[in-house]
Amino acid sequence: MQKHTKILLYLALGLTPILTSLAHAQTDLARADFDGNRKVDIQDFLAFAAAFGKTSSEEGFDSRMDFNGDNTVNIQDFLAFVAVFGQSVELKDLADYPVGVSLQTKYLTDDTRVSIVKKTFSSITGGWEMKPKPISTGPGTYNWRRADALVDFAEANNMQVHGHTLLWHNAVPTWMENFSGDDAAFEAAIKEYITTVVQRYRGRVVSWDVVNEGIDGTGKVRDNLFSQRMGNDYIARLFQYAREADPDVLLFYNDYGTSQPWARAKRAGMLNMLDDFQTRGIPIDGVGLQMHISYKSPDISAIRETIDEIVRRGLKLHISELDIRINPDGDLSEPTQERLELQKKRVIEIVTAFHQVPEAQRFGITIWGIADPDTWLIQAGRSQGRPEWPLLFDDHLQPKPAYDGFIEALQNRGH
Ligand SMILES: [Ca+2]
Numbered sequence: 001m002q003k004h005t006k007i008l009l010y011l012a013l014g015l016t017p018i019l020t021s022l023a024h025a026q027t028d029l030a031r032a033d034f035d036g037n038r039k040v041d042i043q044d045f046l047a048f049a050a051a052f053g054k055t056s057s058e059e060g061f062d063s064r065m066d067f068n069g070d071n072t073v074n075i076q077d078f079l080a081f082v083a084v085f086g087q088s089v090e091l092k093d094l095a096d097y098p099v100g101v102s103l104q105t106k107y108l109t110d111d112t113r114v115s116i117v118k119k120t121f122s123s124i125t126g127g128w129e130m131k132p133k134p135i136s137t138g139p140g141t142y143n144w145r146r147a148d149a150l151v152d153f154a155e156a157n158n159m160q161v162h163g164h165t166l167l168w169h170n171a172v173p174t175w176m177e178n179f180s181g182d183d184a185a186f187e188a189a190i191k192e193y194i195t196t197v198v199q200r201y202r203g204r205v206v207s208w209d210v211v212n213e214g215i216d217g218t219g220k221v222r223d224n225l226f227s228q229r230m231g232n233d234y235i236a237r238l239f240q241y242a243r244e245a246d247p248d249v250l251l252f253y254n255d256y257g258t259s260q261p262w263a264r265a266k267r268a269g270m271l272n273m274l275d276d277f278q279t280r281g282i283p284i285d286g287v288g289l290q291m292h293i294s295y296k297s298p299d300i301s302a303i304r305e306t307i308d309e310i311v312r313r314g315l316k317l318h319i320s321e322l323d324i325r326i327n328p329d330g331d332l333s334e335p336t337q338e339r340l341e342l343q344k345k346r347v348i349e350i351v352t353a354f355h356q357v358p359e360a361q362r363f364g365i366t367i368w369g370i371a372d373p374d375t376w377l378i379q380a381g382r383s384q385g386r387p388e389w390p391l392l393f394d395d396h397l398q399p400k401p402a403y404d405g406f407i408e409a410l411q412n413r414g415h
């Protein structure tokens with residue numbers, strides 16, 4: 001080992017704990033992993049040491065090691081490198097778009113899950129606690145405790161927040177259902193709710209799902225309390241109210257099943273609504289495709305078709321609630337290697353399709369839960385008693401082949 005390599009090594013070992021605590025992970029972790037083994041380790045250090053002192057005109061100069069871009073690999077770069085030394089390269093480090101996870105406050109006291117969330121993801125979506133039912137305790141009264149806790153957690157960990165959702169027919173507060181005033185008073189109360197929530201998180205939440213699942217299976221505006229009270233054009237007005245409350249926040253329409261074989265009419269209805277909004281100048285920035293799918297359906301070509309329709313309209317695309325069932329028919333009592341590999345293949349298909357979206361329209365990919373036991377399919381009893389393992393981390397909180405698939409899709413893009 002050359003003398004300066006040794007000195008750098010001693011310095012690195014001594015400085016790492018100090019610098020890691022000082023650096024707010026601003027050094028590009030993925031870039032410091034020079035050999036691409038997903039760990040900033042001694043091999044990377046030796047490569048760095050060998051190039052130390054080189055300027056851009058010299059042989060052996062490696063621009064990746066010139067972190068501050070001043071055309072020489074010097075002590076500044078060394079400090080940047082040491083700040084991430086020993087760290088592993090995870091999803092959020094490889095992706096140049098937000099990789100999100102749905103989160104509930106009950107997981108914030110679970111150290112293992114918190115650690116997974118912090119190192120894996122760069123965005124959170126409230127799994128339940130940012131919906132009207134938990135927030136809106138009465139007309140003009142609010143309970144912010146859990147929604148605030150999620151937003152605080154995200155800010156403390158340099159993550160962005162996708163707000164979900166301003167309105168959903170399955171999260172209606174009792175007072176809205178029992179509202180005794182006339183329709184105009186009802187709409188005024190809804191508008192006040194939306195305005196208050198959007199303004200409270202202005203500048204702290206980058207985006208909102210304004211309406212979740214507003215189109216039914218036949219492609220019509222879903223018949224619910226809101227369409228009955230405000231008429232079928234209520235969705236457009238809610239987008240306008242949200243925009244008035246925050247001119248900068250991104251506004252999304254979010255829905256499920258739109259690439260399923262049974263959902264041709266539903267998809268057409270959604271696309272018609274988007275066209276209508278754009279014709280009339282209703283403020284909408286993007287579409288969330290929930291992407292609750294299985295290892296075998298729907299076909300990736302159908303998913304790509306839906307993605308293309310959104311891209312053609314110039315809207316941002318959010319794969320907003322990704323999970324992939326491996327036991328839709330209930331034939332498994334344990335996950336099999338074969339099924340886990342098929343799940344991995346699906347992740348690669350979805351992520352690769354997302355990478356083909358123009359960069360400016362790639363809003364992000366959000367996974368609908370941290371680890372398999374947390375899935376809504378089980379927690380909300382949606383798997384009809386069948387065991388299910390639809391997420392990226394398993395029952396023991398270990399990364400699954402599906403996780404590796406996401407990593408592979410990121411590493412292989414453009415190659
Ligand atoms: Ca490495």
Ligand SMILES: [Ca+2]
Nearest residue numbers: 066070072074
């Ligand atoms: Ca430099």
